[in-house]
């Protein structure tokens with residue numbers, strides 16, 4: 332029986348097969364280690380090896396990953412298809428983003444990117460609608476769709492929440508969105524919030540003649556999430572929102588199945604992503620988190636504001652490009668730009684990220700000097716102008732609410 336050890340997982344002449352998942356890592360080796368040794372360890376510990384020499388049956392090595400390229404601090408690893416359970420994202424991540432992130436053999440290691448092969452990628456459902464929501468739900472034409480989160484984040488009563496929705500929708504916005512930490516608390520219970528907000532939505536649709544919708548946060552343990560998804564469908568909602576990172580991918584996959592039964596779209600909030608991706612040379616990149624979110628089936632995903640807003644972003648434009656790109660026929664994903672946005676930042680935002688987007692502003696709407704309705708009108712006007720290639724200053728002459736917003740915030744990035 333052949334013995335396997337770390338060296339057996341390194342082959343710089345190896346050409347990955349089309350059926351293999353290919354991952355790129357940034358590796359900072361420990362002081363007593365060289366890159367080749369570290370690369371073998373990464374491939375070994377993320378597939379089927381360990382620190383001790385093992386006597387194994389020949390076929391077992393078919394499941395061994397191969398470190399097949401080293402380029403500076405970049406290590407590329409190819410994973411055989413049979414290593415993975417089809418359609419099981421938690422298992423895939425336990426391989427490629429598991430123990431290796433804690434190995435002493437490396438000072439820092441970051442999973443930067445993955446090339447998803449067809450067999451593995453298509454074992455996941457992908458999004459039901461993706462960017463198609465702009466047409467299929469909103470008839471938004473070429474403009475970005477817009478959303479607002481009532482602020483303060485939590486603490487508003489159900490009535491206040493729904494009223495803010497009405498004012499935002501009649502001010503021209505497409506979506507009301509719950510905040511990531513608003514679920515089913517006593518001050519604003521889920522069931523009441525759902526029914527009252529959708530009632531206000533219906534009123535706003537009648538008055539504006541435009542389709543409006545609600546990103547209601549169903550985040551909870553999986554059993555309660557499925558109950559809430561059913562409730563949304565029962566009451567005529569089109570969307571559910573899920574905190575995908577804090578819920579975990581297995582729960583997301585279960586919610587995706589249930590949403591398919593009801594034809595509901597999924598808005599993915601990424602709260603806690605920064606725990607994985609903020610330190611630039613360690614963890615799991617937002618690019619990979621976005622890839623996983625698409626495979627698991629969310630239609631919309633927060634990907635940042637191209638550094639225009641209040642939160643740190645990792646390459647919003649590059650991640651968005653990947654979310655639009657072909658992935659073995661799976662649907663694309665609509666990126667969501669959010670976090671410190673206000674009307675004055677919209678022209679630059681659209682310049683940097685294009686119009687195939689959802690633009691969310693909470694403080695940038697409800698902080699308007701004249702209140703939510705005026706703030707909504709200002710954001711909608713800014714988005715319409717940007718999509719039409721119209722100068723925002725000229726638009727502000729026609730829309731006083733926009734002029735007021737620009738006067739208050741200019742084009743500054745909040746901190």
Ligand SMILES: O=C(O)[C@@](O)(COP(=O)(O)O)[C@H](O)[C@H](O)COP(=O)(O)O
Nearest residue numbers: 480633635642669670671672692693694
């Ligand atoms: O709570 C907030 O901060 C927001 O509701 C934005 O509010 P404002 O519009 O008032 O800033 C969103 O959760 C962040 O945008 C999430 O970050 P990201 O989009 O980067 O995932």
Ligand SMILES: [Mg+2]
Nearest residue numbers: 480484510511
């Ligand atoms: Mg929020």
